[in-house]
Amino acid sequence: MTKTSPAKTNSGRFFEDYNVSDVLRHAVPRTVSGGERALYHALYPARHALYSSDEFARRSGLPKSPIDDLAAFHLVFGKTVPDVSLNAVANLGYAEGRWLLPVYEGDTLRAESEVIGIKQNSNGKTGVVWVRTRGVNQRDETVLEYVRWVMLRKSDLDAPAPSPVIPELNKVLSVDQLVIPQGLDFSNYDFSQAGETHRWGDYAVGEKIDHVDGVTIEEAEHMLATRLWQNTAKVHFDTTARPDGSRLIYGGHVISMARALSFNGLANAQMIVGLNGGAHANPCTSGMTVRAWSEVLDKAETSAPGVGAIRLRLVATAGGEPFSIKGEDGKYLPHVLLDLDYWALMPL
Template sequence: MTKTNPGRFFEDYRLGEVIVHAAPRTLGEGERALYHALYPARHALHSSDAFAQACGMPASPLDDLLVFHTVFGKTVPDISLNAVANLGYAAGRWLKPVWPGDTLRSESQVIGLRENSNGTSGIVFVETRGFDQLDDPVLSYVRWVMVRKRDPSAPAPQPVVPELPAAVLPEDLTVPEGLTFASYDFALAGEPHRLGDYAIGETIDHVDQVTVEEAEHMLATRLWQNTSKVHFDATLREDGKRLVYGGHVMSLARTLSFNGLANAQMIVALNGGSHAAPCFAGDTLGAWSEVLDKAETGVPGVGALRLRLVAVRAGTPPFALRDDSGRYAPGVLLDLDYWALIPM
């Protein structure tokens, strides 16, 4: 009897099945320190207990993308170990802050299946939820992945493609309990800009750049326990390169966005996202953002900005996104649409 796990292939998924992912993980201050060392994240609410307490929180919560990477990493052995590509995200919501000492686990439900026309792979749609040690949901999101078939002659399932919202509605955003910006210190946060200082359609060049190092992206992949073969096995490609985990690019771009969006403190929704092109060690990344929408929340003084965050290779023309045919412009690596909380 084989005791090792080769990972699932497209024909192994069944519509509606729920997959419980191994293994739960307790997060601590060490993960926070490593996250800040890798990127380095500077948003004040996730950096300082004192700043967070002045904003009504008991202490500084762990970074929102740190939580995303942890929940995501749990799913990889069951969802994307044999993936060709991770294609996109939708309907993501951060539901509860995560603190040092919390233990997270993940489970996913298959909500769609569609075989590709070449018959060698298919698209798997899953809704993933992360839970803490109290079984309270902390994060939910949908993603879809292209997965290889084990046997190209295996019959194709009836295609089911879920209907997904274009964006999370502002009224569905979760503002953490107790959060207030009534005594917000703009000097300590790093910039003076409030919700009203941003205009829909405005674009922001974040100016700074960062070069992806082999050691850092490999440390990140292992830190989030992401076992996808394309990220850590150099023998899988003829060029001997390991693909950089797309979440690593997300966190680098989010960190670069501090310059111009220092007060966009907490990510509360992931409306959509695409990894437009592969990233490799040695690539130098820049980032820019576009303001897509603005909204009030149900909490006085707490607003929400809907932002498009785009990561690009150095040398890509400013604010280039798509060419005339609608394809992503050369040099675009990441196109991420999210909501963040900001003082009004």
């Protein structure tokens, strides 16, 4: 007789396994190198100059070119999956995301999350859990943080409903909540090398930009991207995990694809410093041709020399009319994949 050990494998947490104030220390720290940077450029049409050239970054007051802000985000996010979203029915939203320090080659990141909210749904079968996640480097400095909330199944339907705690979250980060990287200075910015001439002053609130280009998604690419950040949720890899045999594409892949496509029209929206909110409106699967458009939601000055902040809505689509997003019922149209609200830094 052999003994089998289901108990040794991680079957993920269920709704009843979370309590407000729990701190989850996520596993598998990761040291980043030039390899992660190169792969990010191979996986996305990423061309923002600050993340491509050490020379450009130095001219902007940084010691060298950091890894892409979204790469840092994915790296931290990936670590949370086994503890937060392995049994998630839905990834409901993001709030209060802030990039606090650039991440450079050689840095080692780990992640931890605090449960800040919990609410059982009226059906008694599922509930919502809010966590605030922090990415921390080898010097115990927080490099980024964000809140996300997910809907989770209950495993034990008889587990009592917890007292609901719904966190109060900023709908939008104000500009003084944003952290500008130390030393950042765009007063000597090279627009020619950055790829576009449009500066902060050239963008008007309400303006919309169709980013024109499209990329048709292939299975191998989104799997490489997702694994790169050690996100191993099986729906992204295992065609037997979903009834129709398709793989569900990691939402972060769509975020990075849309952001990279937005270079064409927003080449100078260099650094992402705030994530106000985001919704993965509809699932993305391979074969879809992803396009993107942006809307300028707000603008603000900052204290850093030559640096303005711009608040952007970034929408990823697969088909559909340009700039269409919601139907008369207020729901996302079926071709909308992503609706993201973020702050970026731009030369004045």
